[in-house]
Amino acid sequence: MTPSYNFAFLDENTKRMLRRALLKAVAIPGYQVPFGSREMPLPYGWGTGGIQVTAALLGPDDVLKVIDQGADDTTNAVNIRRFFSRVAGVATTERTSEASVIQTRHRIPETSLREDQILVFQVPEPEPLRTLEPREAETRTLHALADYGLMHVKLYEDIAQYGHIATSYDYPVLVDGRFLTSPSPIPKFDNPKLDHSPALMLFGAGREKRLYAIPPYTKVESLAFDDHPFEIQQWEETCALCGSGKSYLDEVVVDDQGTRMFVCSDTDYCGQRQAEMPS
């Protein structure tokens, strides 16, 4: 641990500001609370929102896991884990079941979460309506009026053009029947895990200076139409390493001839399954 920083890098006033915003975020599920996002020692887009939320949560007894697209061993995940072991001295893990706080970029672990765990999402664009309406004042009004027709039109246009809803990640959800919310760019495969999750889920967007929350046991619906119900991705393949037919698979090109293999994106889940396999 580097002693020249305050515990978990941020100063106490910043942590209190974040904590007040987090409590309001939990009290108003899916609503984006503005907060005073700070300069962090890494650029926007590298998870500064998630890092600030994690810094406001962490205590010396926490065990932190960080994943990037499901993997514990990618640059972003390794660096954020190392950052917090330096500035907070917290224990880190790659095991989902051992972690008390899990910071994630764009996946929800395959292993079911528990009530005593908190999942922190890194969010690039917290406003699900932003690509449809660039003005913040206007999107605020649309949320105030719960006027989400724009998003339904967008999904309808997908169906008209492609015959199905083509949005495959960052698939918009309605939280507690009220606020249209971005689940962050998780694949829509993970959307069902948001609904009635035992674990509290917090979302931080550093560049956009917004945070929001989905409390545990909260109704989270993925938008759909009666005749075009919500569906998740499916594969004909199973994981080439652990054989799982239930996890989210990444397609990997393995040579110059274009040979491909499908492997679990969740490295911890895949590794555990491989360890359990009879050798």
Next chain:
Amino acid sequence: MLAAFADPVFDSQRNFRELLQAMARPMQPRELPLLPPSPAPIAPAAMAVLLTLCDTTTAVWLQQPNEEAAQHLRFHTGTRLVEKPAEADFALISEPASMPPLEAFAHGDMRYPDRSASLIVQVAGFRTDAGARFTGPGIRDSAQLSIDGLPQRFWQQRAAMAALLPLGIDVYFVSANHVAALPRTTRTLES
């Protein structure tokens, strides 16, 4: 003058985590791990919430202000004390029987429903085997909690406010070393 948290960084972090889980799992009392000394009429658990969340950028309203309590809060948190309930980010209710109506507190703006008051209400006690049942975000099926020492009109005023959602007021009930939260989204089930 009394002391505040013995270890401000870690004591407020541990209390915050309980407050966060309390707000995420409404009407399910949780234990606050560290209670600081506090001058009357502020209960130690209420002081723990104030020390954890308040600083120079917040406005606090005390139902029963006195010089010692005001000085203590100003010294340890630097917070601004306000005279009107409507101006408060945090309001401390030390005598629920005579608390102002809920309408007196800020309940947010349609574009910014988070700009609303959080009430810290000191109550006589909690019983999880009696009282009304609650449901809503954070509650698995239903949660039962009886809060002693809270006037009946609180529930009537709160029910009237439910029509304003997502506007509303969020409440932390404290008793001894326990806290139970009641966010605006929690609904009382008809028995």
